[in-house]
Amino acid sequence: MVASEITYIEFLSLPEIQRQEVQEIFLLAENHFEIECMEWSWGTVKKIQEMMMEDVRYIDIFEIAKMEGKKLTETSPAVTIFTIFLEIKRQIEKITENESIRLSGELTVKEKVAAEVVGGFACFKHYPQTFELTRILNCSYNDVEAMPYYICFLALSYEKTKADFNKEIFKPKEQ
Numbered sequence: 001m002v003a004s005e006i007t008y009i010e011f012l013s014l015p016e017i018q019r020q021e022v023q024e025i026f027l028l029a030e031n032h033f034e035i036e037c038m039e040w041s042w043g044t045v046k047k048i049q050e051m052m053m054e055d056v057r058y059i060d061i062f063e064i065a066k067m068e069g070k071k072l073t074e075t076s077p078a079v080t081i082f083t084i085f086l087e088i089k090r091q092i093e094k095i096t097e098n099e100s101i102r103l104s105g106e107l108t109v110k111e112k113v114a115a116e117v118v119g120g121f122a123c124f125k126h127y128p129q130t131f132e133l134t135r136i137l138n139c140s141y142n143d144v145e146a147m148p149y150y151i152c153f154l155a156l157s158y159e160k161t162k163a164d165f166n167k168e169i170f171k172p173k174e175q
Contacts, residue, residue, distance in 0.1 A: 004079050006078045007075045007078060008062060008072075008081050009074040010078070012058055022078070026078065026083070032087070033068070033083060033087050036091075037088060037091040037095060037149070038148075038149055038150045038153075039149070039150065040148070040149055041146050041147060041148065042133070042144055042145055042148070042149050042152040043144075043145030045095060045149040046129075046130070048064055048088065049092060049096055051063075051064060052064075052089065052093075061085045064085050064089075065080075065082075065084040067088065068084050068087075068088060069084055072084075095149070095153075099153070102157050102160070103129075103156055103157065129156060130145065132156065133156065136155045137152075137155055
């Protein structure tokens, strides 16, 4: 059987050792898909980011690939599903890295103590950002979830820059 002709369902039914060998072949495949995750909805990007924080299973690979290729089925070529998944994964990793650089900041000692006292916000995952966007964009939670990711990111980035600016303006002068 030729690796490029294996369907996803056939791939899943292979013994583990063969699955790993075929998966390595897929990783080396020269196929390329034009995918632009920045234009996906805020909710879709956040869902995939959360899925990728966990151990990604084969069912997750299929579900993530279907975010781009809505017509994909279990009988689609496995190499296509893996190629789409790998491109999405690469872009989501870039988005996540960009968020951590652009949207995070250095906390003051007082802010660190306050975050520690209340237990921090990490347990809420992406929800605080989404709730903040409802205020910034003056729309419902569902509207934010459906909005293009890049618009939401720009709104959060602007708010962060504005907050940093105000913090700097009101910082006491050093003598």
